[in-house]
Amino acid sequence: MDSATWSLAFDLLGVFFFAVSGCLLxxxxxxxxxxxxxxxxxxxxxxxxxxxxxLGRFPNSFAEPIYLAPPALAALVVYxxxxxxxKARRTLLTFDAAGLALFCITGTVTALSYKVNPVSAALxxxxxxxxxxxxxxxVANVRPGLFDRHDLYAVPAMLGAGAVAAxxxxxxxxxxxxxxxxxxxxxxxxxxxxxxxxxxLAASSRHQAERHxxx
Amino acid sequence: MDSATWSLAFDLLGVFFFAVSGCLLxxxxxxxxxxxxxxxxxxxxxxxxxxxxxLGRFPNSFAEPIYLAPPALAALVVYxxxxxxxKARRTLLTFDAAGLALFCITGTVTALSYKVNPVSAALxxxxxxxxxxxxxxxVANVRPGLFDRHDLYAVPAMLGAGAVAAxxxxxxxxxxxxxxxxxxxxxxxxxxxxxxxxxxLAASSRHQAERHxxx
Amino acid sequence: MDSATWSLAFDLLGVFFFAVSGCLLxxxxxxxxxxxxxxxxxxxxxxxxxxxxxLGRFPNSFAEPIYLAPPALAALVVYxxxxxxxKARRTLLTFDAAGLALFCITGTVTALSYKVNPVSAALxxxxxxxxxxxxxxxVANVRPGLFDRHDLYAVPAMLGAGAVAAxxxxxxxxxxxxxxxxxxxxxxxxxxxxxxxxxxLAASSRHQAERHxxx
Numbered sequence: 015m016d017s018a019t020w021s022l023a024f025d026l027l028g029v030f031f032f033a034v035s036g037c038l039l040x041x042x043x044x045x046x047x048x049x050x051x052x053x054x055x056x057x058x059x060x061x062x063x064x065x066x067x068x069l070g071r072f073p074n075s076f077a078e079p080i081y082l083a084p085p086a087l088a089a090l091v092v093y094x095x096x097x098x099x100x101k102a103r104r105t106l107l108t109f110d111a112a113g114l115a116l117f118c119i120t121g122t123v124t125a126l127s128y129k130v131n132p133v134s135a136a137l138x139x140x141x142x143x144x145x146x147x148x149x150x151x152x153v154a155n156v157r158p159g160l161f162d163r164h165d166l167y168a169v170p171a172m173l174g175a176g177a178v179a180a181x182x183x184x185x186x187x188x189x190x191x192x193x194x195x196x197x198x199x200x201x202x203x204x205x206x207x208x209x210x211x212x213x214x215l216a217a218s219s220r221h222q223a224e225r226h227x228x229x
Numbered sequence: 230m231d232s233a234t235w236s237l238a239f240d241l242l243g244v245f246f247f248a249v250s251g252c253l254l255x256x257x258x259x260x261x262x263x264x265x266x267x268x269x270x271x272x273x274x275x276x277x278x279x280x281x282x283x284l285g286r287f288p289n290s291f292a293e294p295i296y297l298a299p300p301a302l303a304a305l306v307v308y309x310x311x312x313x314x315x316k317a318r319r320t321l322l323t324f325d326a327a328g329l330a331l332f333c334i335t336g337t338v339t340a341l342s343y344k345v346n347p348v349s350a351a352l353x354x355x356x357x358x359x360x361x362x363x364x365x366x367x368v369a370n371v372r373p374g375l376f377d378r379h380d381l382y383a384v385p386a387m388l389g390a391g392a393v394a395a396x397x398x399x400x401x402x403x404x405x406x407x408x409x410x411x412x413x414x415x416x417x418x419x420x421x422x423x424x425x426x427x428x429x430l431a432a433s434s435r436h437q438a439e440r441h442x443x444x
Numbered sequence: 445m446d447s448a449t450w451s452l453a454f455d456l457l458g459v460f461f462f463a464v465s466g467c468l469l470x471x472x473x474x475x476x477x478x479x480x481x482x483x484x485x486x487x488x489x490x491x492x493x494x495x496x497x498x499l500g501r502f503p504n505s506f507a508e509p510i511y512l513a514p515p516a517l518a519a520l521v522v523y524x525x526x527x528x529x530x531k532a533r534r535t536l537l538t539f540d541a542a543g544l545a546l547f548c549i550t551g552t553v554t555a556l557s558y559k560v561n562p563v564s565a566a567l568x569x570x571x572x573x574x575x576x577x578x579x580x581x582x583v584a585n586v587r588p589g590l591f592d593r594h595d596l597y598a599v600p601a602m603l604g605a606g607a608v609a610a611x612x613x614x615x616x617x618x619x620x621x622x623x624x625x626x627x628x629x630x631x632x633x634x635x636x637x638x639x640x641x642x643x644x645l646a647a648s649s650r651h652q653a654e655r656h657x658x659x
């Protein structure tokens with residue numbers, strides 16, 4: 015496969031992973047299968063649509079009907095394989111992490127191939143990666159995972175997007191390099207979840223004592 | 230009237246119906262009249278703005294100030310005619326259904342006239358139809374009606390958008406045909422509400438017993 | 445400084461003020477510093493991105509990496525200067541008011557310089573001014589301040605945007621005039637907050653008695 019085909023494959027796989035996370039949230043919220051398909055679609059293609067709107071191009075998820083397949087598949091897979099009593103947020107977060115890892119790569123590469131400067135391209139890659147999950151959580155009326163304490167969400171996506179932009183600028187980017195970065199981003203995100211890696215709260219730690227005292 | 234005039238009339242009528250649904254939600258949430266105007270405007274023009282952004286054109290609701298009239302009229306109508314104690318979700322849903330029926334037609338036709346392929350055009354028509362209500366419910370912090378069980382919301386819009394795209398491709402589309410499709414979509418949506426038509430939940434029915442047992 | 449430089453300065457200052465309001469909400473919601481940076485960024489650049497997408501131009505916050513500075517500064521300022529126990533909604537609303545005042549000017553001027561008609565330009569200026577705060581509140585899952593009773597939120601922004609569009613059309617707009625309008629908008633918003641100015645509820649006052657009786 016050439017690099018454009020690989021890029022499409024990565025993108026469709028990312029759409030599928032994010033769509034599964036959306037369908038799993040639909041199960042948790044008691045939505046019907048159509049709500050599952052819609053929430054999965056929004057989650058899967060949302061980040062890419064935001065990226066494409068910012069880049070000023072017709073979103074490829076609307077231009078190419080093949081993008082309808084992963085959310086449809088995700089809704090069916092979740093429907094037939096997931097028990098309705100399944101509440102495991104862990105499964106949702108694992109699929110979300112896989113989507114995040116792929117989209118920070120494909121989002122950045124798409125922006126770079128549109129001649130966007132590397133800093134803005136990394137920013138757009140990050141927006142692509144976190145956009146779908148943010149839409150999913152906002153629309154389904156749950157606290158966005160993006161803002162959860164005790165696990166790094168945006169950091170691995172930012173690092174992955176930055177790494178791709180740097181490799182590209184240095185002329186070192188290849189599909190294989192992109193794949194390696196995606197694997198690292200996924201691993202960092204999963205480890206952050208498992209070991210509850212965190213960054214400081216929004217207000218300085220010198221005030222944490224007061225906060226905890228007040229709780 | 231020629232077909233462009235009819236199309237504008239349908240679109241403005243759809244904006245009005247959706248705007249009324251937004252203003253009625255504003256009453257239920259205790260917003261003031263300006264919040265009602267803003268929520269009505271967002272609901273009325275939101276779906277079309279999303280469609281136009283995806284099509285890459287300057288949104289017609291911003292290009293043509295006439296689009297400000299239906300939300301203003303809706304806010305006044307709701308202000309003077311609706312008791313503050315009115316909580317009837319039924320009225321809101323009826324206006325929402327009328328907007329849905331018109332927008333799945335006008336959204337699809339707009340996309341088709343921009344030379345979008347029929348599948349993507351039907352998808353964009355569906356997005357136009359469900360976008361405004363989704364924005365309304367998300368912004369007002371209520372569970373999107375789109376995800377309610379026991380009534381089909383997106384299905385009639387998808388069918389209507391698909392019918393328009395099919396008729397157009399076959400060279401059979403006319404304003405009259407569009408009107409008939411809109412009436413059918415409206416009827417299906419209202420019947421779905423009345424008789425609580427539903428599709429399966431997001432997880433397979435073989436698990437429903439467990440779910441109900443767990444409730 | 446020439447008018448383009450002033451315009452950029454106003455815009456960056458508006459981004460900073462809105463970003464601070466986002467970071468303060470992050471403190472209140474117990475987000476970590478990265479969540480604070482992300483919510484601050486969304487609030488700061490959100491309104492401008494919506495405006496630029498509607499105008500069909502590459503959003504300047506993505507085109508010019510200098511736009512990353514104000515949200516980063518805001519997250520640091522809030523981190524080091526704000527106690528975690530700080531819940532003062534008043535501080536948040538003051539920064540929000542400053543952003544609102546600047547953005548209704550810069551948003552309208554940007555639209556006018558893109559040859560948009562004055563009515564649509566004033567509308568886009570209003571959308572720019574209220575968009576960031578609406579995204580902030582929607583994403584953080586709090587009732588949008590836009591819909592609070594007892595204080596005018598959108599009215600000062602609409603008046604400011606309308607004044608700029610009128611001055612521009614009459615050939616009387618200057619950076620100094622824009623600054624004066626921004627100060628007036630800020631003052632009106634702060635006075636509205638202080639004295640709880642309000643407009644009627646979404647349903648007519650003839651029904652208020654029933655409502656209050658029902659409460």
